[in-house]
Amino acid sequence: MKGLISLAALAVALGCGSAQAQYTDGTIKIGVLNDMSGTYSDLSGQGSVIAARMAVEDFGAAAKGMKVEIIGADHQNKPDVGSNIARTWIDVDKVDVIVDVPTSSVALAVNEIVRDKNKVFLVSGAAASDLTGPKCTPNTIHWTYDTWALANGTGKAIVKTGGDTWFFLTADYAFGHALERDTAAVVEKNGGKVLGRVRHPFPGTDFSSFLLQAQASKAKIIGLANAGSDTINSIKQAAEFGITSGGQNLAALLAFITDVHALGLQTAQGLILTEAWYWDLNDADRAFAKRFAPQYKGIYPTMVHAGVYSAVTHYLKAVEALKSDADGKAVVAKMKEMPTDDKLFGKGTVRADGRKIHPMYLFEVKKPAESKGPWDYYKVRATIPADEAFRPLSEGGCPLVKS
Amino acid sequence: MFEVLGISSQALFGQLLIGLINGSFYALLSLGLAVIFGMLNIINFTHGAQYMLGAFTAFFLLRYAGMGYWWAIVVAPLVIGLTGIIIERLFLQWLYKLDHLYGLLLTFGLALMFEGTFRNFFGSSGLPYSVPPELQGGRNLGFMFLPNYRAWVVLFSLAVCLATWFVIERTKLGSYLRAATENPTLVRAFGINVPRMITLTYGFGVALAALAGVMAAPIYNVSPQMGSNLIIVVFAVVVIGGMGSIMGAIVTGFGLGIIEGLTKVFFPEASNTVIFIIMAIVLLIRPAGLFGRGA
Numbered sequence: 001m002k003g004l005i006s007l008a009a010l011a012v013a014l015g016c017g018s019a020q021a022q023y024t025d026g027t028i029k030i031g032v033l034n035d036m037s038g039t040y041s042d043l044s045g046q047g048s049v050i051a052a053r054m055a056v057e058d059f060g061a062a063a064k065g066m067k068v069e070i071i072g073a074d075h076q077n078k079p080d081v082g083s084n085i086a087r088t089w090i091d092v093d094k095v096d097v098i099v100d101v102p103t104s105s106v107a108l109a110v111n112e113i114v115r116d117k118n119k120v121f122l123v124s125g126a127a128a129s130d131l132t133g134p135k136c137t138p139n140t141i142h143w144t145y146d147t148w149a150l151a152n153g154t155g156k157a158i159v160k161t162g163g164d165t166w167f168f169l170t171a172d173y174a175f176g177h178a179l180e181r182d183t184a185a186v187v188e189k190n191g192g193k194v195l196g197r198v199r200h201p202f203p204g205t206d207f208s209s210f211l212l213q214a215q216a217s218k219a220k221i222i223g224l225a226n227a228g229s230d231t232i233n234s235i236k237q238a239a240e241f242g243i244t245s246g247g248q249n250l251a252a253l254l255a256f257i258t259d260v261h262a263l264g265l266q267t268a269q270g271l272i273l274t275e276a277w278y279w280d281l282n283d284a285d286r287a288f289a290k291r292f293a294p295q296y297k298g299i300y301p302t303m304v305h306a307g308v309y310s311a312v313t314h315y316l317k318a319v320e321a322l323k324s325d326a327d328g329k330a331v332v333a334k335m336k337e338m339p340t341d342d343k344l345f346g347k348g349t350v351r352a353d354g355r356k357i358h359p360m361y362l363f364e365v366k367k368p369a370e371s372k373g374p375w376d377y378y379k380v381r382a383t384i385p386a387d388e389a390f391r392p393l394s395e396g397g398c399p400l401v402k403s
Numbered sequence: 404m405f406e407v408l409g410i411s412s413q414a415l416f417g418q419l420l421i422g423l424i425n426g427s428f429y430a431l432l433s434l435g436l437a438v439i440f441g442m443l444n445i446i447n448f449t450h451g452a453q454y455m456l457g458a459f460t461a462f463f464l465l466r467y468a469g470m471g472y473w474w475a476i477v478v479a480p481l482v483i484g485l486t487g488i489i490i491e492r493l494f495l496q497w498l499y500k501l502d503h504l505y506g507l508l509l510t511f512g513l514a515l516m517f518e519g520t521f522r523n524f525f526g527s528s529g530l531p532y533s534v535p536p537e538l539q540g541g542r543n544l545g546f547m548f549l550p551n552y553r554a555w556v557v558l559f560s561l562a563v564c565l566a567t568w569f570v571i572e573r574t575k576l577g578s579y580l581r582a583a584t585e586n587p588t589l590v591r592a593f594g595i596n597v598p599r600m601i602t603l604t605y606g607f608g609v610a611l612a613a614l615a616g617v618m619a620a621p622i623y624n625v626s627p628q629m630g631s632n633l634i635i636v637v638f639a640v641v642v643i644g645g646m647g648s649i650m651g652a653i654v655t656g657f658g659l660g661i662i663e664g665l666t667k668v669f670f671p672e673a674s675n676t677v678i679f680i681i682m683a684i685v686l687l688i689r690p691a692g693l694f695g696r697g698a
Contacts, residue, residue, distance in 0.1 A: 037522065037527070038527065039527060039628070041526070041527040042526040042527045042528040045527070172671075199672055200674070201675035205623055205629075205632050205633060206622075206623070208424070208553075209418055209422075209668070210667065210671065212414065212417045212418065212421065213668065215548075216411075216413070216414050216417075228527075228528070229528065229626060229628075232528065232529060233623060240534065240550045240622065241541070241548055241550055242541055242548045242550070258526070258528045262529045262530065262626075263531060264533075266533070267531070
């Protein structure tokens with residue numbers, strides 16, 4: 001009985017404000033959940049909080065009478081820590097949307113929680129294509145990139161230029177497994193062969209032992225299905241052990257500009273990699289980077305940061321159109337219905353399975369002589385058009401698509 | 404050519420050698436920890452951070468003073484050792500009479516502060532540092548390609564380890580040190596400045612960590628979290644070897660490097676847990692560690 005009364009009181013309270021937009025407890029609360037202290041903290045970390053804040057400023061939320069609050073937390077790349085924060089945020093702190101979440105194992109855990117609590121989950125940092133495949137939910141949008149797109153970009157380009165035998169060096173968790181699976185599929189589809197693989201603990205330090213195994217396989221290409229400092233150390237140590245000079249080539253299946261910066265061009269030159277965004281593609285991107293870097297220890301934005309900006313912008317548009325952020329499913333449905341348009345990713349769409357669609361780019365890392373200075377690292381090798389960049393809707397196995 | 408469990412002897416020798424290389428880092432770091440614990444009774448959780456500081460000092464010397472690797476290998480341990488002496492004088496000397504827990508908390512807190520500060524200024528991706536020109540390249544041993552730099556790491560760390568063992572276990576200075584830990588009052592009665600000796604010992608242990616950091620800089624990425632990734636393993640090595648045992652730290656350091664290397668071939672997924680499994684087994688059978696003097 002008591003419960004019924006308080007429910008009625010709540011309904012009355014909600015009803016009172018019906019003339020205005022209804023944001024739960026008056027505020028749109030954005031929670032940026034990522035790695036703030038470990039191996040992925042440069043490519044996401046505090047930078048994603050900054051990107052989200054810039055999106056809110058550029059959207060002019062304050063002028064439109066929308067009160068937006070941004071909070072951030074460190075999930076330490078641990079699914080249990082990430083799940084706890086996500087639950088506390090939603091239940092206690094009334095967070096309406098969780099953003100970023102690199103480290104696929106954490107993202108997959110948060111994915112379930114956000115669905116159960118009917119909030120919104122905008123993934124920028126995580127890579128596993130399962131998020132729009134078997135694990136897709138009506139509350140999640142996978143924004144920036146995924147393992148399928150990386151495999152389709154880098155993997156295909158390398159097989160087509162003669163790299164047809166592969167050995168994988170894989171980070172032993174959800175992300176590495178997904179990237180290895182998607183790349184192996186691309187390699188085999190294009191007539192290549194996978195000779196073997198080894199799975200290393202995440203995060204690792206010494207890769208020489210795994211690299212020797214890769215060397216012994218005689219594969220032409222050693223595919224690095226890892227990220228962050230694992231990739232940096234693998235590349236550095238491969239050079240040391242004469243693997244690259246011995247005729248085998250490395251494929252960094254996921255590398256960010258921060259990784260290239262840490263490696264230095266001397267070591268990184270010639271690497272081919274796939275990204276959704278690079279700061280030096282057009283004037284708007286450059287302006288964004290120049291605004292972003294001074295706020296973030298001089299680090300230039302990665303595609304993850306740009307993705308956070310783009311995703312938050314589109315979220316705010318949808319919430320503005322709905323005049324409510326209460327029902328996560330409804331907000332995501334609105335986001336799928338509205339075409340996306342922002343200054344970093346341009347025009348695009350969000351597909352029924354939650355996949356954000358935009359072009360991807362195949363970059364090559366410049367030689368030291370070609371670079372004008374720090375952060376001038378990429379040249380575009382190819383643009384992968386939006387309709388070819390991501391896994392076709394019918395092949396993902398997302399339950400939302402059939403219904 | 405012969406095969407062991409489907410792995411060719413070539414690959415096996417390669418992995419043994421790589422295990423030895425990684426083991427030399429474990430040995431050098433656990434040696435510093437063992438010296439500090441043996442002489443000061445402090446569990447130095449700052450050790451990983453001091454290793455990181457050593458690597459960063461090498462980087463700074465190169466970038467801002469133009470001093471290369473060979474300078475760094477001398478200067479960085481001195482500088483970081485000096486900061487160790489300051490830490491000992493300011494904080495640690497007040498803790499010797501208290502429970503181990505206090506020293507552990509203090510050093511752990513310092514480690515977090517060092518790492519946090521460096522992450523704040525330099526980010527987490529790390530900074531590049533290359534192999535010195537004299538040691539670039541490598542030689543083909545038939546079963547594997549051995550980079551010259553890695554060979555240098557093994558030989559040099561072995562030399563440092565043995566020299567340290569010799570000084571502490573076989574010289575007069577070492578005997579003073581050992582006596583001072585057993586009975587400081589009595590040693591002081593002989594006119595030896597025990598507090599100063601202990602301060603210098605801590606400085607030396609820290610310098611060893613910094614030395615390992617300089618040696619790691621060209622191989623691993625110079626990054627703020629490089630120490631915390633390694634330190635837990637190194638603590639396991641010290642526990643297996645026996646807390647405070649110098650020889651134990653050296654032998655188990657190299658030995659566990661090799662065991663870990665072999666795990667990376669036969670069951671790579673377990674390669675970061677194998678050391679802890681061994682630790683559990685050793686603690687069950689010999690609670691004082693393999694080389695520990697019985698508790």
